[in-house]
Amino acid sequence: MVKKGYFGSWGGAFIPEVLHQTFKELEEYFSQAKNDPQFWQEYLKVMSTYSCRPTPLTHAENLSRHFGGAQIYIKREDLNHTGAHKANNVMGQGLLVKRMGKKRVIAETGAGQHGMATATMAAKYGFDCTIYMGEVDVLRQRPNVFWMEKMGATVVSVKDGSRTLKDAINEAFRDWVTNVDTTHYVFGTACGPAPFPEMVSWFQSIVGNEAIEQILAQHGRKPVRIYACVGGGSNAMGVFGRFLDEEGVELVGVEAGGRGIDTGKHAARLCGSDASPGVAQGYRTMFLQNDDGQMLETHSVAAGLDYVGVSPILSDLWERGKVRFESATDAEVIEALDLTMKKEGIIPALESAHAFVQAFKEAPALSPDDAVIINMSGRGDKDIFTIAHAFDDPSWKKFIIQRGLEYSKSK
Amino acid sequence: MHLEDRLINMRREKDILLMTHIVLGYPSFEANREVVRQMVENGVDCIEMQIPFSEPMADGPVIMKANLDSLKRGTEVKQCLLFGAEMARTHNIPFLYMTYYNIIFKYGEKEFIDECAASGITGLIVPDLPPEQSDGFFSYAAEQNISTILIYSPTSTDERLAELDKAGSGFIYCMARRGVTGSKSELDDTFDTYLQRCRKATAKPLAVGFGIRSREDIAALKGKADMAVIGSETIRLVDAEGAGSVGQFITDLRS
Numbered sequence: 001m002v003k004k005g006y007f008g009s010w011g012g013a014f015i016p017e018v019l020h021q022t023f024k025e026l027e028e029y030f031s032q033a034k035n036d037p038q039f040w041q042e043y044l045k046v047m048s049t050y051s052c053r054p055t056p057l058t059h060a061e062n063l064s065r066h067f068g069g070a071q072i073y074i075k076r077e078d079l080n081h082t083g084a085h086k087a088n089n090v091m092g093q094g095l096l097v098k099r100m101g102k103k104r105v106i107a108e109t110g111a112g113q114h115g116m117a118t119a120t121m122a123a124k125y126g127f128d129c130t131i132y133m134g135e136v137d138v139l140r141q142r143p144n145v146f147w148m149e150k151m152g153a154t155v156v157s158v159k160d161g162s163r164t165l166k167d168a169i170n171e172a173f174r175d176w177v178t179n180v181d182t183t184h185y186v187f188g189t190a191c192g193p194a195p196f197p198e199m200v201s202w203f204q205s206i207v208g209n210e211a212i213e214q215i216l217a218q219h220g221r222k223p224v225r226i227y228a229c230v231g232g233g234s235n236a237m238g239v240f241g242r243f244l245d246e247e248g249v250e251l252v253g254v255e256a257g258g259r260g261i262d263t264g265k266h267a268a269r270l271c272g273s274d275a276s277p278g279v280a281q282g283y284r285t286m287f288l289q290n291d292d293g294q295m296l297e298t299h300s301v302a303a304g305l306d307y308v309g310v311s312p313i314l315s316d317l318w319e320r321g322k323v324r325f326e327s328a329t330d331a332e333v334i335e336a337l338d339l340t341m342k343k344e345g346i347i348p349a350l351e352s353a354h355a356f357v358q359a360f361k362e363a364p365a366l367s368p369d370d371a372v373i374i375n376m377s378g379r380g381d382k383d384i385f386t387i388a389h390a391f392d393d394p395s396w397k398k399f400i401i402q403r404g405l406e407y408s409k410s411k
Numbered sequence: 412m413h414l415e416d417r418l419i420n421m422r423r424e425k426d427i428l429l430m431t432h433i434v435l436g437y438p439s440f441e442a443n444r445e446v447v448r449q450m451v452e453n454g455v456d457c458i459e460m461q462i463p464f465s466e467p468m469a470d471g472p473v474i475m476k477a478n479l480d481s482l483k484r485g486t487e488v489k490q491c492l493l494f495g496a497e498m499a500r501t502h503n504i505p506f507l508y509m510t511y512y513n514i515i516f517k518y519g520e521k522e523f524i525d526e527c528a529a530s531g532i533t534g535l536i537v538p539d540l541p542p543e544q545s546d547g548f549f550s551y552a553a554e555q556n557i558s559t560i561l562i563y564s565p566t567s568t569d570e571r572l573a574e575l576d577k578a579g580s581g582f583i584y585c586m587a588r589r590g591v592t593g594s595k596s597e598l599d600d601t602f603d604t605y606l607q608r609c610r611k612a613t614a615k616p617l618a619v620g621f622g623i624r625s626r627e628d629i630a631a632l633k634g635k636a637d638m639a640v641i642g643s644e645t646i647r648l649v650d651a652e653g654a655g656s657v658g659q660f661i662t663d664l665r666s
């Protein structure tokens with residue numbers, strides 16, 4: 001029998017004693033909410049009135065024609081409030097926090113999308129809010145930092161370790177163990193100690209629930225494949241969950257191949273052979289680590305995929321062969337982004353563009369009668385600095401230099 | 412002799428025992444060697460040696476930095492175990508390892524415990540391994556006469572304290588407050604009430620740590636706890652004044 005909080009041998013709650021009671025309470029509130037149909041109704045209502053749910057499923061006709069294979073459909077999580085799937089999880093946890101009667105929320109963020117969503121939720125519900133973000137990510141996702149601060153959140157730039165997502169998570173845990181009585185840690189992805197993986201996946205299941213109805217209505221049949229990028233795995237769990245037991249639907253998770261899997265500069269845990277089982281950040285999963293169990297540095301052009309661990313639920317699905325894992329390199333991602341903008345007028349986040357890369361590779365070999373769904377986890381506006389840099393855009397550079405000069409003169 | 416009995420015997424001679432903490436490989440193994448020597452010569456009763464981990468979740472800035480710096484210098488688990496064995500051979504006080512579970516998991520639980528037993532290490536503190544998450548770790552350690560020290564927190568309910576008492580061995584480590592290692596703890600009335608709850612829940616020796624750093628702190632713990640734990644403070648001291656300053660600091664703590 002599988003132990004509570006485990007998915008096969010993955011998951012668990014490896015937490016310091018000071019959090020024991022808090023996790024017990026969180027478990028209780030979560031299981032109450034899960035068994036209360038009114039809670040889900042309340043959640044659906046918030047998501048449809050405050051966010052933009054249901055998000056559309058867009059038939060990418062030009063891309064489909066371009067590749068000449070399967071019909072490509074895009075699930076538009078970019079149209080969610082704050083521009084990513086992160087809002088689904090955050091608004092759900094916000095409702096739980098209200099039930100728990102806590103007044104302060106903290107969160108970690110990589111790409112800044114989860115921090116944005118949390119700051120937004122905190123503003124709406126009137127919670128104090130602190131966001132932990134690795135210094136490297138603060139530098140590459142400056143626009144999100146600006147918005148978080150404007151919404152009243154305190155953004156703490158974490159200068160330890162690799163100064164990316166995992167270090168932000170460690171720092172958020174340090175805050176939590178100090179302030180457990182008043183504070184809820186809004187975990188951003190389907191990772192961390194139980195019940196977070198299950199809870200985050202539950203809130204994200206709204207994506208797949210909508211997608212199945214939409215594809216049946218628009219295409220008349222189930223999709224043959226679904227693609228989602230995988231950082232921690234929350235958007236993937238969201239869109240995959242509803243289809244796990246649907247026959248004939250293949251689920252494909254796309255990890256960050258960075259500069260290439262063989263360069264060591266990537267964040268591919270389930271695809272490739274660089275990861276091994278480990279226990280860190282409160283749970284057991286596949287981690288990128290050395291033989292001593294020390295976590296390795298990761299790399300991706302997309303801050304939100306740049307993480308050493310992965311959802312324990314995905315580790316289990318990977319082990320059982322229920323999800324196929326692939327990776328996309330930074331260069332492929334920029335190319336797919338370029339094509340998607342030109343052909344469809346849609347700007348995927350760099351994270352989401354990983355899923356597009358794999359779909360583009362596979363679509364041509366499929367029949368035009370078949371449909372594939374790409375889960376577009378977020379929109380690319382936040383990545384404007386990174387994307388402009390990658391495109392080496394001369395007029396953008398000129399603009400930045402001009403602005404810099406103006407600011408330095410006005411000092 | 413089992414760690415618990417050893418501590419009880421030592422406690423008969425002193426009104427409070429002292430446990431100190433070092434991070435292996437920080438600032439260097441040579442410095443560790445000198446620091447341990449000074450600690451033992453000046454009356455420290457027990458030493459926890461932290462095997463560094465890249466994600467020291469329960470540690471504050473001082474110990475975290477020491478972990479990361481040690482790893483940056485190339486410290487490996489094998490070197491830590493060799494050093495620990497050397498200390499246990501050289502000095503006649505109990506030595507423990509403190510580390511996070513992944514280090515032990517990657518090494519192999521049984522292999523790690525066997526290695527501790529063979530090299531005279533008496534106990535283990537693993538802050539991210541609650542007993543309910545472990546299958547065979549606690550029982551195998553007990554078979555090999557290695558104590559597994561569990562932690563009490565001010566947030567633990569009475570029921571939980573009793574549960575932890577049953578699962579652990581050697582002594583109980585009481586966190587003086589919520590939070591991570593390093594910042595100052597107030598040893599006030601709330602703390603006393605909490606410590607009384609701890610005392611009631613276990614017959615094992617009680618160690619108190621987290622923010623204990625001065626002679627006043629130690630004095631305040633006498634009669635209430637069996638052992639005081641000095642963690643971040645000696646690391647700060649070695650950073651500021653070098654390994655040579657530790658001896659005097661330790662002597663002053665109990666005078």
Ligand SMILES: Cc1ncc(COP(=O)(O)O)c(C=O)c1O
Nearest residue numbers: 113231232233234235304377378
């Ligand atoms: C737009 C976007 N997509 C995907 C991710 C990756 O997260 P997950 O794997 O949990 O979906 C992030 C994370 O920050 C993100 O911002």
